[in-house]
Amino acid sequence: MRNTIVSIIAILLGLIAGGLLMLAIGSNPIEGYNYLLQGALINIERIGNTLATATPLIFTGLAVAFAFRTGLFNIGAAGQMLAGGLAATAIALTFEFSRPVMLILMILGGLLAGALFALIPGILKARFNVHEVVSTIMMNWIAYWSVYYIVPGYFKGPSLETESQKLPDEYTLRAPFLSDMFDGSYINYGIFLGIIAVIIIAFIIDKTTLGFELKAVGFNRHAAEYAGMRVNRNIILSMLISGALAGLGGVALYTGNASSMQIGLLPSQGYDGIAVALLGANNPIGVFFAAILFGILYSGTGFMNAMTEIPPELANTIIAIIIYFAATSVLIHRIIDKVKRSKANRPEHKKGEA
Template sequence: MRNTIVSLISIILGLIAGGLLMLFIGASPVEGYTYLFQGALKNISRIGDTLATATPLIFTGLAVAFAFRTGLFNIGAAGQMLIGGLAATAVALTMDLSRPILILVMVLAGIIGGSLWAFIPGLLKARFNVHEVVSTIMMNWIAYWVVYYIVPANFKGGTETESKLISETASLKMPLLTEMFQGSYINMGIFFAVLAVIVIAFIINKTTLGYELKAVGFNRHAAEYAGMRVNRNIILSMLISGALAGLGGVALYTGNASSMQIGILPSQGYDGIAVALLGANSPIGVFFAAVLFGILYSGTGFMNAMIEIPPELANTIIAIIIYFAATSVLIQRVFNKFRNTKTNSNDVAGPVGKKGES
């Protein structure tokens, strides 16, 4: 409940700050936010687009949250998404298999690609105590240039900046979902995302592995003293985190899109950090935080069109909410301080009251 309250306060403060910016340029905050939420939720098609937009964010949010719960700060979700998406795209463009088997192989390729890209920072952390923030950021840019050269050299599409289009057989799009959501680009990636939320919640809260990973995150030296294999758990945590981010790449490049664009580091990798913080590093919290971000991203265009708010301001509103999500730890400290002050006041008042009665 405390984490939920802190997250809600972060969202409210972000929306208030965005409303003040609207007032500053002479726009109505009520009207602006009305159009923003209409743009994301007005009809079944827009709801489908919102869920599709949120799907990669669920994966990257889970990736960051899982690593953070085990004491690691994975900043490399963007690079892991790229490699996972590249691996899935390569399978889609080179293998001729039946649709169910092809989708399964693509998903496995994305998992392996993301895991391998996270393995290197995990190994460096475990063996040489290289800080994972530095190594994962470096791996992001290595992934960027790997995709930059591999795609034009092997999977060049109609232009120099994109890969070939994947076939309908290899796409995560489902005709049934497309019809149900009236032409939306929602795809089966949302099902994989929900399954990932359930699996990660089970691992963290119900398994010995999850207990050991959390123990290493709380105190590495105490976990080692208790006989846990700390280095193995660090590497394993990064592997699972990278696998989740790789799945985000599969959902983005073979579900939401049909090709890979070079020269772009996916913003979802970094937005996943804010999603994880807003979701209090809880799998369920990450899911709802990702949906909120999906609403904000999907509704921006409609808000701009209806009341002519500049796109830059709309993006600034999203950035402010991300900022408050990232600083939710400070809000939690204020909340804890207020609660402790109230508790201490009650403790002091109790004995005094009893003394007066006696």
């Protein structure tokens, strides 16, 4: 509850600061935000696109938040996304199955690839105490260059050297009924996977013995060890699950929102996941709404730019400011405390004086 208030205050402060920026470059902030919102939500197609934009962020946000609950900082979500996306793409371009079987295989493949990619830093951390921040960043570049090598080498598209072949429509997460329902939007099954993931992760964290253990390890590994929990196993397990989530994010991005993989790009959603987790206070439900907000900002910015003089970079700026306020939430906590205290004191003082 309290975290929610803090996050909302951070968002409001970020939006106000964004408005001031718009003023500073001589634009009307009300008009700007109006177009931003319209761009994201004005019709059913745009709503669909906004949800689709948010989908990979739900996954990467969950991935970062989940690892963080175990005291791990997984900033390798980008690499794990690439691994997941590449695995799903490779499966779809190599084999032939009926659509349901193929989709399940692609999802599982992406999930496993992401998990395996995070397993390596997990093992390094558990066995040799290699800090996961270092190893996951290195794994990002391993994924980046692996895609650079594998896509042109094995799955080259017909025209472009830098892109994989396009997946056939029936081998993507797109569904005609969804596209129809959302007036031709590129929304796809990914959003449902995301919602399911949110529910499962929230359940694991709050209701299961596994979650109890993982959180205990995250808060105080010495006490967890004392109580007989296997700390190293939990670290590896946590990285596996985190990587699997990011891998699914890759599946949603590369075989849902897009239908091919480009080389030479680390998906920005990987790092954005950190911001989403932070704003969502590492809570799965919080992550969901934070991801939707980011989706709105990202997908509305183009329309805003088309209708006004405001540059599209403003969306990124607003996000950065929101993150800044979320990261310094201690301040907000303190202000809330003060307000509460002065409220609580007032009647008492009166009593004292009377």
